[in-house]
Amino acid sequence: MQRLILLRHAKAEGDAPSGQDFDRPLAPRGLREAEAVAAKLAGLGLRPDLALVSPAVRTRQTWDAVDAAMPGGAVRFDPSLYNAGAQELRRLVAQSEEAGTVLVVAHNPGLQELAVELLVERGGPAAFLAHCRAVHRANFESRCQRGRIRRSVPRTPAVDEISRVFAESRSDELLDGFSHRSFGIRSIARNAASASPGL
Numbered sequence: 001m002q003r004l005i006l007l008r009h010a011k012a013e014g015d016a017p018s019g020q021d022f023d024r025p026l027a028p029r030g031l032r033e034a035e036a037v038a039a040k041l042a043g044l045g046l047r048p049d050l051a052l053v054s055p056a057v058r059t060r061q062t063w064d065a066v067d068a069a070m071p072g073g074a075v076r077f078d079p080s081l082y083n084a085g086a087q088e089l090r091r092l093v094a095q096s097e098e099a100g101t102v103l104v105v106a107h108n109p110g111l112q113e114l115a116v117e118l119l120v121e122r123g124g125p126a127a128f129l130a131h132c133r134a135v136h137r138a139n140f141e142s143r144c145q146r147g148r149i150r151r152s153v154p155r156t157p158a159v160d161e162i163s164r165v166f167a168e169s170r171s172d173e174l175l176d177g178f179s180h181r182s183f184g185i186r187s188i189a190r191n192a193a194s195a196s197p198g199l
Helices: 028-043 057-069 086-094 110-121 126-145 157-168 180-186
Strands: 003-008 050-053 074-077 101-106
Touching: 003 110, 028 057, 050 057, 057 074, 057 101, 086 101, 086 110, 101 110
Parallel strands: 003 101, 050 074, 050 101
Antiparallel strands: none
């Protein structure tokens, strides 16, 4: 594998008619986001040879936008990707070494955890890593408060301060002009990183 691209699904609706998280579709804003990121990836020449996609409705719809912008790549819908953690994502990616560029379309927090782990392992910029950790923590706490994750997350003044500074940095060049609010999907076009075979 020469390159790994991690792509979180775009903005999804809060609920599905079935009441199941798996069936939540993209919101209208999410459909626009997915098309915009797909166009950005295509413009950068980041065409996947293989896409590993969670079979949830919102990840399938996100993949549809990428496939429309860059058709022709192989796709594998793997149930193991649904809400997979970082270690499970690593395992699935490691099974796809034959592909030159692998795209993973899945869910947070697993994708963000894996992205930060890979950046740490490969000596990513300290300031960017601080932003990643702050956004991940803020997103996780928000989900806890909304009842989607029923466990508490410890907070510290340092985490709160980093989160506040990041939230005020709407023009931060690390996000390449995209809003910080959808960090998971929107920053990946700029920050898609090459992954070594030893992933």
